[in-house]
Amino acid sequence: MGTTNRSLHADVLVIGFGKGGKTVAATMGRLGKRVVLVERSARMYGGTCPNVGCVPTKALVHHSRKRRPEDVPQEWYERSVGEVQALTKLFRGGNYDGLNSMDTVTVITGTAAFTDPHTVSVDSGDGRVTITAETILINTGSQPIVLDIPGLRTSQYTVTSAELIDTTILPGRLAIIGGGYLGLEFASIYGQFGSQVTVLEAAPKIFGLVDDDVAAVAEGILVDEGIEIITGASTTEIRDGETSATVVYEADGRQHTLEADAVLAATGRAPATRNLNLEAAGVRTTQRGAVEVDEHLRSSQPHIFALGDVNGGPQFTYISLDDSRIVLDQLIGEGKRSTADRGAIPHTVFITPPLATVGITEAHARANGYRVKIASQPVADIVAMPRAYIVEDTRGMMKFVLDAETDEILGAALLSVDAQEMINTVSLAMRHGIRAAELRDAVYTHPTSTEAFNDVLATIVRSDV
Numbered sequence: 251m252g253t254t255n256r257s258l259h260a261d262v263l264v265i266g267f268g269k270g271g272k273t274v275a276a277t278m279g280r281l282g283k284r285v286v287l288v289e290r291s292a293r294m295y296g297g298t299c300p301n302v303g304c305v306p307t308k309a310l311v312h313h314s315r316k317r318r319p320e321d322v323p324q325e326w327y328e329r330s331v332g333e334v335q336a337l338t339k340l341f342r343g344g345n346y347d348g349l350n351s352m353d354t355v356t357v358i359t360g361t362a363a364f365t366d367p368h369t370v371s372v373d374s375g376d377g378r379v380t381i382t383a384e385t386i387l388i389n390t391g392s393q394p395i396v397l398d399i400p401g402l403r404t405s406q407y408t409v410t411s412a413e414l415i416d417t418t419i420l421p422g423r424l425a426i427i428g429g430g431y432l433g434l435e436f437a438s439i440y441g442q443f444g445s446q447v448t449v450l451e452a453a454p455k456i457f458g459l460v461d462d463d464v465a466a467v468a469e470g471i472l473v474d475e476g477i478e479i480i481t482g483a484s485t486t487e488i489r490d491g492e493t494s495a496t497v498v499y500e501a502d503g504r505q506h507t508l509e510a511d512a513v514l515a516a517t518g519r520a521p522a523t524r525n526l527n528l529e530a531a532g533v534r535t536t537q538r539g540a541v542e543v544d545e546h547l548r549s550s551q552p553h554i555f556a557l558g559d560v561n562g563g564p565q566f567t568y569i570s571l572d573d574s575r576i577v578l579d580q581l582i583g584e585g586k587r588s589t590a591d592r593g594a595i596p597h598t599v600f601i602t603p604p605l606a607t608v609g610i611t612e613a614h615a616r617a618n619g620y621r622v623k624i625a626s627q628p629v630a631d632i633v634a635m636p637r638a639y640i641v642e643d644t645r646g647m648m649k650f651v652l653d654a655e656t657d658e659i660l661g662a663a664l665l666s667v668d669a670q671e672m673i674n675t676v677s678l679a680m681r682h683g684i685r686a687a688e689l690r691d692a693v694y695t696h697p698t699s700t701e702a703f704n705d706v707l708a709t710i711v712r713s714d715v
Contacts, residue, residue: 255378258356260286263370263383265362265526268297269567270557271389272349273574279355281582286381287349288362288372296345298391299567301338302412307435309334310415311600314442323444327420334415364531367551385553385581388541390526392519392559401488407495408488408513411436421445425497425510427485429456431599433516434472438601441477448508450483450499461611464663467647468605488513521560536562545588547576564595594680596673603646606673609661609680612651621654621714625686627706629666635702643667648706650686654714657685668699675700
């Protein structure tokens with residue numbers, strides 16, 4: 251079959267089908283602008299979140315927790331992966347149809363590279379498409395970092411997170427290199443499915459972004475579920491055997507080994523810019539390879555924007571969504587919105603129960619000269635939280651860091667059932683200057699998790715006043 255070359259002109263060209271880019275594409279398309287969106291893979295319509303990120307991983311959290319003792323681990327896992335793949339396929343099709351069905355939007359599947367500041371060449375498999383555009387959005391996301399550890403990149407047992415959730419074979423023994431949020435989420439998921447999980451973390455502790463008291467409780471929950479966590483561990487080599495890999499690591503001044511059926515590389519993600527030929531467009535990048543942007547997400551070429559993970563900002567879908575608001579304000583709004591407007595951005599690591607945080611820690615507050623009040627309670631002691639007993643999970647704790655002089659909420663760490671929802675209420679309160687006493691005395695429905703604030707914020711366990 252022959253190939254064809256063609257040319258298109260667009261008002262807006264979006265490279266990458268992620269949350270921020272597709273939101274701008276849909277909005278501009280509805281306004282009658284001619285939009286072209288290029289995605290390199292038909293398996294990534296909609297971006298990372300619905301295909302290999304948020305949706306499938308959180309669906310696997312759900313399925314792993316439903317497994318009963320009598321369920322055969324491999325059978326349950328294979329069934330779960332099948333159901334999750336059906337879900338992601340549904341989302342992927344919905345994302346594609348939602349844009350490509352618009353008269354003003356064209357979706358092209360292929361690999362894009364700049365040839366000049368206003369032109370991109372796309373290899374679509376059945377021909378080359380040359381696209382020129384007045385405005386260009388780079389929304390290519392990020393890709394897993396696989397460290398240059400001897401044997402790791404070449405091992406047949408090494409997997410990335412996207413590869414692991416795409417396999418229907420449950421690893422009996424799973425070694426995870428990296429004890430960050432991604433690694434710990436996967437440890438929790440696969441431990442519940444029935445894998446024997448070992449986490450190797452180079453840092454002296456896991457959950458390093460929260461206070462030690464919160465980290466200790468969170469780590470204890472994982473250890474109680476049978477997950478082995480080795481900190482201060484430097485992985486030095488992966489050796490392939492006939493049926494498994496030998497992971498060699500150093501800890502406590504000695505060399506150790508462990509056998510694994512799969513080795514998950516969970517050491518972070520890097521902006522996906524390598525093949526875009528940004529030099530031809532005159533677009534500068536940072537040392538980490540991210541597109542360099544200003545507070546309005548404009549690159550060194552004012553008509554080229556970068557949204558989502560590719561611009562080096564926080565790697566969260568909801569940040570990419572907010573990026574779209576900033577760009578749309580530049581294109582069709584007042585041009586005032588910027589990244590500087592963001593405050594009290596919440597984060598959640600989806601272990602079970604989830605650990606959700608916002609603001610600063612007690613250690614950070616004290617280091618920055620705040621006089622603080624600390625409100626903290628184990629979930630099992632929170633009288634006003636019967637929901638934890640209803641769903642039979644009273645593990646965890648809640649901690650608030652308050653300004654002792656103003657009653658301002660400086661930060662919070664919620665390790666509990668429904669923490670991923672409650673943290674949004676705390677974040678909203680912080681952004682709008684709602685003091686701790688107001689959050690404490692608010693009226694919440696019952697029986698819910700949010701009403702725990704009535705109890706926790708009424709108990710000041712430590713104060714500098």
